[in-house]
Amino acid sequence: MNIIGIIVEYNPLHNGHIYQINKIKEMYKNSIIVVAMSTNFTERGEISVLNKWDKARLAIQNNVDIVLEIPTKYSIQSSDTFSYAALKMLNEFKIDTLVFGSESNDIELLRKCASIQINNSEFDSLVKNYLDKGENYPTSLNKAIKELLNVEINKPNDLLGVSYIKEIIKNNYNINPICIKRTNDYLDKNSNSDIISAINIRNRFENNENIDKYVPKDVSKYLKKINYNLLYNILKYKIICEKDNLKIYHLVTEGIESRIYKSALKSNNYNELIENIKTKRLTYNKVNRILMSILLGLRKEDNTPLDYIRLLALSKKGKMYYKEIKKNINLKVITKIENIPSLSFEIKSSYIYSIITEDNSLFDKDIKNHVIM
Secondary structure, eight states, rough: EEEEEEEOOTTOOOOHHHHHHHHHHHHHSEEEEEEEEEEEOOOOSOOSSSSSHHHHHHHTTTTTTEEEEOOOOTTTHHHHHHHHHHOOOOOOOOOOOEEEEEEEEEEHHHHHHHHHHOOOOOHHHHHHHHTTTTHHHHHHHHHHHHHHHSOOOOSSHHHHHHHHHHHHHHHTOOEEEEEHHHETTTTTOOOOOOOOOOHHHHHHTTTTTGGGGOOOOOOHHOOOOHHHHHHHHHHHHHHHHHGGGGGGBTTTTHHHHHHHHHHHHHSHHHHHHHHHOOOOSHHHHHHHHHHHHHHHTTTGGGOOOOEEEEEEEEEEHHHHHHHHHGGGOSSSEESOOSSSSHOOOHHHHHHHHHHHHTTTHHHHHHHHOOOBB
């Protein structure tokens, strides 16, 4: 029996994800699918339109067997940190194969790109040179890879795939990475086919369009509207009140606290705030992550190693498999709220999410919920 790992955000769960799950079931007929899933906040610093408990329930309803929570403090970080937490959890749950979507669908190319970042001494020097020239970090990485391998890796799923493979190599995990060709463009906002991008679906939902064609049954009724006016006002208040303290927060470096403060004073909404902070070096995603760190109170000192795994949901097969392996899991597995310092940040994050989305049930769910069966 194969134990397959997937790293997901489900923002929201859509037909492309179902295609991936079905493809895995076709490739590995007798398998357990273990998902490492971001919480109410995602790797690009965005707020999920599905809360984590609804995501977990929908995943189990659509042939996933085990859902593990990537804690928020890792969910809102760059691909390498996000991958660190996800792979550490999946390895503890004894997966033998990691499956992910890819634009290139060239696993050997992605392996080469990962290996060169770890093993080639020239790589770091090239990245530093491009950074010194004013390029942002993702562009510097891509240019260094192009210089050494004469290929470009600049699509989001390929970049994530390289981070996953790097984590496998660095930790010598006994996990085989496999990619599945992505069937649509991640940034596409206009397609009307049955499988469209998550951003396309979120835009349609925001504009009150019917999205039932693009998502599995029951997803639409769980989607949450994000109150960006409220989000902006909370952030602006916090930035102004903590003007002299902003540098304690994760990613607030190089004196950019002054830029954040000045941008808050002259912006009128959340999008304007991002645009006013953004520079060539500060990408849209990085600004989003900075603002989420300030909103949620993620300080530099909070970047501690992963010390627990929270189990959100199990299928019947997943429950049987978990009973088999749980004695061999080295990290503490949490199935209900316990008095663990790391979890207090998670509870606070859920509370803030419940305010911004007016999801009044979420905070109670996070306190009271045991594993969804």
